[in-house]
């Protein structure tokens with residue numbers, strides 16, 4: 257089945273407002289199916305979970321369906337899908353639980369390619385446990401995170417390796433399987449930040465070797481929730497702080513308070529939407545989502561080649577990142593303008609982009625632009641089209 261961007265765009269009411277939504281890396285719009293699933297869940301009546309009456313049963317069913325959908329998207333086990341408000345909150349929670357098992361002198365490896373949500377929770381947890389933080393460096397000229405350096409960084413004392421599956425500013429997709437294999441060989445766990453990667457590619461958390469795989473539904477056409485996927489057996493070994501009366505079973509043990517059930521219904525609809533982007537109705541949800549996301553990746557990469565070639569052809573524009581494998585995410589500066597000024601100029605032309613470090617604090621530091629306002633980020637997702645790219649390029653060209 258062909259990837260039909262016009263048909264895809266028609267699913268997204270927000271895209272009708274005439275703006276070019278090149279801000280997807282900070283959060284995507286949602287299709288009608290997600291909006292309807294959320295309002296249907298509310299209209300049908302949802303109680304709190306775990307009760308004997310139908311509205312409560314519906315809440316439990318919605319939650320179970322959401323875990324199954326996220327497992328289908330990531331290749332995980334539904335019983336190991338932890339649901340929460342966003343990736344940052346869940347990462348702090350997992351870091352807190354893991355750090356209880358760390359001893360002074362243990363080591364944690366983080367990288368300079370990360371969004372800060374996959375850095376600070378580990379650094380702060382390590383500080384509290386007396387563990388040592390070791391840093392994997394990027395090559396600023398390419399934005400690559402060479403996997404080879406991990407052979408030196410990982411050792412007997414390594415307890416955790418935190419690495420991103422894709423940089424949220426440079427798009428770099430490091431060799432995660434190689435890195436997690438080294439972690440596993442040393443008896444360490446790996447925590448893979450899939451927030452930026454998941455919307456752009458088919459995901460197989462097992463093939464990535466991720467002990468934990470984190471992603472946020474609002475980056476892939478869903479509502480504002482986050483999730484961490486792990487094996488239930490691993491989760492059984494961890495004991496996060498929790499209330500006494502709340503369930504101690506996995507994965508509930510990791511989930512705090514009353515969850516957003518309607519958003520869970522929307523999340524299931526988002527995975528189903530992704531699965532239908534370029535796959536027919538046959539096959540399991542997992543098979544369809546894999547086929548669709550492979551088509552999404554091809555589509556985005558073709559469009560991205562045009563975007564990058566256009567930016568690189570402009571003498572007044574400097575782009576960051578040249579990784580061999582990367583998502584369709586551009587990060588650039590325009591001579592004589594601050595990134596903020598460029599973002600404001602583009603907003604006046606109805607083009608949505610972000611400026612700054614985008615919480616990629618360490619990468620922006622490694623690039624030497626953290627203190628100068630970072631750069632402009634214009635990223636593509638599956639609903640962007642050639643017109644969005646043309647509009648961006650024409651507007652940036654005018655700044656020359």
Ligand SMILES: Cc1ncc(COP(=O)(O)O)c(C=O)c1O
Pocket residue numbers: 281282341342343344345371373374420422423424449450451452471472481482
């Ligand atoms: C790569 C990456 N990791 C983590 C996060 C944090 O995700 P959340 O907003 O769900 O906490 C983001 C958000 O932009 C991100 O892009």
